Amino acid sequence: MRIRFWGVRGSTPTPQAENLRYGGNTSCVEVRLGDRLFVFDCGTGIRALGQQLHREFGGRAVSAHIFVSHFHWDHIQGIPFFGPLYDQPESRFFFHSSSRTRSLKRVMEEQMASPYFPVDMSEMKARRDFYEIEQGRVPLDDVTVEAMWLNHPQGCTGFRLETKDGVVVYATDNEPGDALFDKNVRQLASGADVLIYDAQYLPEEYEARKRGWGHSHWREAINVVMESGAKELVLFHHDPDHDDACLDQMVKEARNYYPKVRAAAEGMEMVLSVGRAAGESS
Numbered sequence: 001m002r003i004r005f006w007g008v009r010g011s012t013p014t015p016q017a018e019n020l021r022y023g024g025n026t027s028c029v030e031v032r033l034g035d036r037l038f039v040f041d042c043g044t045g046i047r048a049l050g051q052q053l054h055r056e057f058g059g060r061a062v063s064a065h066i067f068v069s070h071f072h073w074d075h076i077q078g079i080p081f082f083g084p085l086y087d088q089p090e091s092r093f094f095f096h097s098s099s100r101t102r103s104l105k106r107v108m109e110e111q112m113a114s115p116y117f118p119v120d121m122s123e124m125k126a127r128r129d130f131y132e133i134e135q136g137r138v139p140l141d142d143v144t145v146e147a148m149w150l151n152h153p154q155g156c157t158g159f160r161l162e163t164k165d166g167v168v169v170y171a172t173d174n175e176p177g178d179a180l181f182d183k184n185v186r187q188l189a190s191g192a193d194v195l196i197y198d199a200q201y202l203p204e205e206y207e208a209r210k211r212g213w214g215h216s217h218w219r220e221a222i223n224v225v226m227e228s229g230a231k232e233l234v235l236f237h238h239d240p241d242h243d244d245a246c247l248d249q250m251v252k253e254a255r256n257y258y259p260k261v262r263a264a265a266e267g268m269e270m271v272l273s274v275g276r277a278a279g280e281s282s
Contacts, residue, residue, distance in 0.1 A: 001031060001032070001033055001163055001165040001166050001168065001271070001272040001273070002031070002032040002269060002270070002271050002272075003029065003030070003031050003032075003168060003194065003269065003270040003271075003272070004029070004030045004032070004267070004268070004269045004270075005023075005028075005029055005030075005045075005264045005265060005266055005267065005268045005269075006025065006028040006029065006030060006045030006046060006048050006049045006266060007023070007025035007026045007027050007028035007029075007041075007043040007044055007045020007046065007048075007078070007266065008022060008023050008025070008027070008045070008236060008237070008238055008263075008264040008265060008266055009023065009024055009025060009026050009027070009043075009074070009237070009238050009240065010026065010027070010074055010172075010173075010198075010200045010215070010237035010238060010239060010240070011026075011074050011200075011239070011240050012026070012073075012074060012240050013025055013026055013044050014240045018243040018244060018245070019243050019244060020244070021244040021265065022238060022244055022247050022263060022264070022265045022266070023045075023265055023266025023267070024266075025043060025044040025045035025047075025048065025078075025266060026043030026044045026045060026074035026075070026077065026078070027040075027041040027043040027045065027069075027074060027075050027172060027236075027237060028040070028041050028042060028043050028044075028045030028046040028049060028078060029041065029170060029196060029264075030049055031161060031168060033143065033163055033165070037062075037063065037064035037065070038064065038065050038066075038067070038161060039064055039065070039066045039067070040066075040067050040069070040159060040170040041067070041068060041069055041075045041076075041170075041172070042066065042068060042075060042076050042077075042078045042079045042082065043074050043075055043076070043077060043078050044074075044077055044078045044081070045078060045266065046078035046079070046081070046082045047078050047081040047082060047083075048266075049082070050081070050082040050083035050084050050085075051083065053083075053084050054083055054084070054087075057084075059088075061088060061090035061091045061092070062084045062087070062091045062092075062093075062126075063091065063092045063093070063094075064093055064094070065094045065096060065140065066093055066094065066095050066096065067096045067097070067133070067145070067157075067159050067170075068095065068096070068097040068104055069097075069150075069156050069157050069158070069159070069170070069172055069173060070097075070098075070152065070154065070155060070156040070157065070173065071097075071101065071102075071104070071107050071154070072154070072173070075172075075173075076107060076108075076111065077111075079108055079111065080111065080112055080117055084126060085124045085125075085126045085128070086123060086124055086125055086126070087125060087126060088125055088126065089125050089126065089127060091125075091126035091127065092126065092127045092128075092129070093126055093127070093128050093129070094129050094131060095128060095129065095130045095131065096131045096133040096145075097130075097131075097132075097133060097157070098132065098133060098134060098147075098155065098157050099132055100155050101154055101155065103130065104130055105128075105130045108121060109121055133145075133147050133157065134147065135147055135148050135149055135157075142163075142164065143161060143162060143163045144161075144162040145159060145160065145161055145162075146159070146160040146162070146188065147159055147160075148160075148184045148185070148187065148188045149181065149184060150171060150172075150173060150174035150181060150184065150185060151174050151175045151176070151177075151178050151181035151182075151214070152173040152174060152175065152214040152215075153213075153214045156172070156173040156174065156214075158170065158171035158172075158174065158184070158185060158188050159171075159188075160188050160189075160192065164274065165272050165273050165274055166193040166194070166272035166273070166274075167191065167192040167193050167194075168192065168193065168194045168196070168272070169188055169189045169192040169194065169195045169196065169197075169230065170196045171185055171188060171189065171195065171196065171197050171198065171224075172196070172197070172198045172236055172237045173198055173214060173215060173237065174197070174198050174214075174215070174216055175211075175212070175213070175214050175215055175216060176216055176220045176223075177211075185197075185224055185228075186224060186227050186228045187228075188228075189224055189225065189228035189229075189230045190228050190229060190230070191228070191229045191230065191231075192228070192230040192231065193230075193231050193232065193272050194230070194231070194232050194234060194270060194272065195224065195225050195228070195230040195232065195233050195234065196234045196236045196264065197216065197221045197224060197225070197233060197234070197235065197236060198215055198216040198221070198236060198237045199216060199217055199218040199220075199221045199235035199236060199237065199238075199250070199263075200215035200216065200217070200237045200238065200239045201215055201216070201217040201239060202217055202218070202242075202246075202250070203217045203218070203219040203220075205217070205239075215237070218235055218250050218253070218254045219254075219257075221233055221235055221254070221261075222254055222257045222258050222261070225258060225261075226257075226258060231260060232260040232261075232262075233254075233258060233260060233261045233262075234261075234262055234263070234264050234270075235247075235250065235251065235254065235261065235262070235263045235264065236263075236264045238263070238264070247263045248263075250263065251263050
């Protein structure tokens with residue numbers, strides 16, 4: 001299993017110089033299992049993933065399962081810029097999301113409707129299939145995806161991908177403090193090899209003025225990884241106002257409590273295989 005981060009920022013893209021080491025694109029994570037492709041969220045980072053797929057596949061068809069956690073802008077704003085959607089009818093994309101607020105197909109149509117975008121979805125040649133995913137476990141051939149609700153305004157879904165090479169959990173946009181959701185996220189992360197978790201705020205920011213905004217902080221991320229038995233923590237969904245130096249300091253402080261912590265950075269890759277801990281690829 002190869003995990004690659006294409007977008008790691010929360011709320012809004014931040015392409016300024018002081019953020020470039022960790023990156024300024026919004027949420028998008030690729031998981032590759034051999035030639036099978038799984039994508040979590042469609043923030044602005046998915047544009048660069050599309051460019052990479054063009055280079056890799058050339059004129060060949062592309063297929064992927066795409067899991068959308070929720071429909072806030074920073075998790076869908078890259079969809080119109082994902083090149084493989086426009087290429088050829090042989091390409092096929094399976095979109096999985098909850099429709100508690102509305103369907104993803106409708107969200108995409110509205111996002112690209114006039115006056116917000118110059119072309120509509122009729123320009124997309126690739127086949128698009130939309131699937132409702134609610135709380136529970138879903139088999140996809142030889143892998144299993146588990147979905148659970150997280151604590152976020154208008155809702156958010158966390159995902160657990162179980163494979164023969166390991167388990168990765170993508171749990172972005174989750175606020176602590178509700179007993180049911182706190183239990184959910186720990187159950188989702190139980191024993192995972194890699195936990196990708198919302199750490200948008202600093203603990204002091206959260207306590208001072210961010211309660212109720214739907215996000216977590218690095219200290220709660222430590223609580224989740226330690227109480228769930230997950231092996232490695234990746235801090236994710238970085239605040240627009242947290243520059244590279246701030247994130248460096250966050251990781252340093254977090255490692256005082258748990259050693260296997262890193263902050264997600266664009267282009268960062270992690271490799272999981274049977275009997276081998278997660279590690280960065282060369």
